Amino acid sequence: MRVSRLHGIRDLRLEDLPRPTPRRGEVLLKVASVGVCGSDVHYYLHGRIGSQVVTDPIIMGHEFSAWVAGLGDGAEGLEMGQLVTVDPGISCGACELCQHGHPNLCPNVRFCGTPPIDGVFAEYTLMPAENCYPLPEGFGPAEGAILEPLGIAIHSVDLAHLKAGQTVAVLGAGPIGLLIAAVARAAGASDILMTEPLPHRRGFALEYIADTVLNPDDVDIVAEIMRLTGGRGVDVAFEAAGESDTPQQAAAVARIGGMVIVTGIPADDTMNLNASTARHRGLTIRAVRRMKHTYPRAIRLVQTGMVNVKPLASHLFPLERIDEAFELVAAYDDGVLRAMIQVCLLYTFSEPTRLKTRSRMPS
Numbered sequence: 001m002r003v004s005r006l007h008g009i010r011d012l013r014l015e016d017l018p019r020p021t022p023r024r025g026e027v028l029l030k031v032a033s034v035g036v037c038g039s040d041v042h043y044y045l046h047g048r049i050g051s052q053v054v055t056d057p058i059i060m061g062h063e064f065s066a067w068v069a070g071l072g073d074g075a076e077g078l079e080m081g082q083l084v085t086v087d088p089g090i091s092c093g094a095c096e097l098c099q100h101g102h103p104n105l106c107p108n109v110r111f112c113g114t115p116p117i118d119g120v121f122a123e124y125t126l127m128p129a130e131n132c133y134p135l136p137e138g139f140g141p142a143e144g145a146i147l148e149p150l151g152i153a154i155h156s157v158d159l160a161h162l163k164a165g166q167t168v169a170v171l172g173a174g175p176i177g178l179l180i181a182a183v184a185r186a187a188g189a190s191d192i193l194m195t196e197p198l199p200h201r202r203g204f205a206l207e208y209i210a211d212t213v214l215n216p217d218d219v220d221i222v223a224e225i226m227r228l229t230g231g232r233g234v235d236v237a238f239e240a241a242g243e244s245d246t247p248q249q250a251a252a253v254a255r256i257g258g259m260v261i262v263t264g265i266p267a268d269d270t271m272n273l274n275a276s277t278a279r280h281r282g283l284t285i286r287a288v289r290r291m292k293h294t295y296p297r298a299i300r301l302v303q304t305g306m307v308n309v310k311p312l313a314s315h316l317f318p319l320e321r322i323d324e325a326f327e328l329v330a331a332y333d334d335g336v337l338r339a340m341i342q343v344c345l346l347y348t349f350s351e352p353t354r355l356k357t358r359s360r361m362p363s
Contacts (some may be wrong), residue, residue, distance in 0.1 A: 001016065001019045002014060004060075005058060006057065007057045009046070012323045014320065017122070020125070024074045025073075025130075026126045027070070027071055027072065027127055029067065029125050030124055031123060031124065032066050033142045033144065033145040033343065034064040034121055039113075045330055052115055059118040059119045060121055061112065061120040061122075062112040062119050064085075064086055064112075064120045065083060065084065065143075066083075067347035075129040078132055081347065084134050084144070085148070086127055086132050087132075088112035088120070088131075089103065089290060090127070090128060095107060104289050121341060123343060139299075141344075142313040147295060149175055150183070150294075150298045150307065152263065153176060153179035154301075155291035156261050156288050157261075162188070166189060167191045167193075168234055169194070170184070170193070171194075171221070171239050172196060173196035173205040173213065174240065174242075175337055175338045178312065179312070185209055186301060186307055191211050192212075193211065193212045195214045196215070197215060204337065221253070233253050236258065237258065237259070237260050239261065239262045241264050247260070247271045247272060248272050248273050251283055254283055255281075257281070259284045259285075261285075261288060262285065263288040313340050314336055315339040315340065317340070318341070318343075319341055
C-alpha cells in the first residue's frame with residue numbers, strides 16, 4: 001500500500017508498505033479522505049509539538065473517513081464497504097481517567113499521527129471497531145473527515161457550559177475557530193465576535209457564522225470588543241488562534257466571572273496570560289485536550305443542518321500531491337481553510353467478508 005511518511009522538516013516521501021492485517025476486534029479500513037490539521041503542519045514545519053517530537057519517520061494524519069475493507073474476529077456492528085468516520089484516539093479504558101469518563105486525557109492513549117504512533121496518510125489502516133462510526137446517507141468522505149475537528153469544537157463548547165443567549169468571542173477564524181463559532185451558535189449563542197488577520201478568512205467567517213469579524217492588525221482587539229459589548233466583555237472567550245498572546249486577549253475580553261477556553265496550540269509551546277487579569281476578573285480558564293464522546297453528536301449536527309461542514313473543505317489533493325497540500329496550508333495560501341487528502345473516493349468491496357485474524361503478540 002502507498003503511504004506518505006515524514007522523514008524530517010518539510011521532507012514527505014511516498015513509500016510502499018505491506019497492507020496490515022486486523023487482529024481481534026480491529027477493522028481494516030480503506031482510507032477515504034484525510035484533513036491536513038494544524039498539528040500535522042506543526043510536525044511538518046518544526047518536527048514537534050511541545051514535548052511530542054518526531055524522532056523516526058512517521059505517517060501523519062488523524063482527521064479521516066474510511067471504507068470498511070475487512071473485519072477481524074469479534075469486530076461487530078459494521079458492514080463491509082460501509083463509509084465510516086473514525087475517532088483517532090485509542091484510549092486504554094482501564095486507567096483512572098478512562099474509568100471516570102475522560103478518555104481524551106488517558107495517559108496511555110494511542111493517537112493516530114502522534115509520535116511514535118503512525119497516522120492515516122495511507123491507503124489502509126487498522127482501528128478498533130468501537131472507534132468507527134457509520135455515516136448516514138448523504139455524507140461524503142470529506143464531510144466524514146471534518147467530523148474530527150467538529151468534535152474538537154463540540155468539546156470546547158461543552159467545557160464552556162454555554163447557555164442560550166450568552167455572548168461569545170472566538171479569537172482565530174481558522175477551521176477550528178469557525179467550527180467553535182458554529183457549535184456555539186447551535187448551542188444558542190446570541191452574538192459571535194471573531195478575530196482574524198487573514199482577509200479571506202475574515203470574509204468567510206462573516207458569510208459562514210460570525211456577527212462581527214475584527215482584524216487584529218488594524219484595531220486593538222481588547223479595546224474594540226469591550227467597546228462593542230458596552231464595557232462588559234463576552235460571557236465566553238475561545239482562544240483558537242494558536243498564538244502566544246491570544247490567551248491574554250481572551251482573558252481581557254471575557255466579562256468579570258466569565259469563561260476562557262484555550263483550544264489553540266502555539267507553535268512555540270508558550271502561552272502568555274497575566275495573572276492579575278485572570279485573578280481580578282475571577283475567570284474560569286480551561287484548556288482543551290482533543291475531545292470525548294462527540295462523534296454521534298457531530299453526525300447529528302451535520303445531518304440536521306445545524307452545522308454545515310462542507311464549505312470548510314476548500315482544497316482537495318490526491319495522496320501523490322500531499323507535499324503541495326502541506327505547503328499550501330503552511331503558507332495560508334490560495335484562500336485555504338481545510339486542505340483534504342483524497343486517498344480513495346469510491347470503494348467497491350469484493351473480498352471475503354472476514355479476514356483471518358492475526359494472533360496478538362504477548363505484551
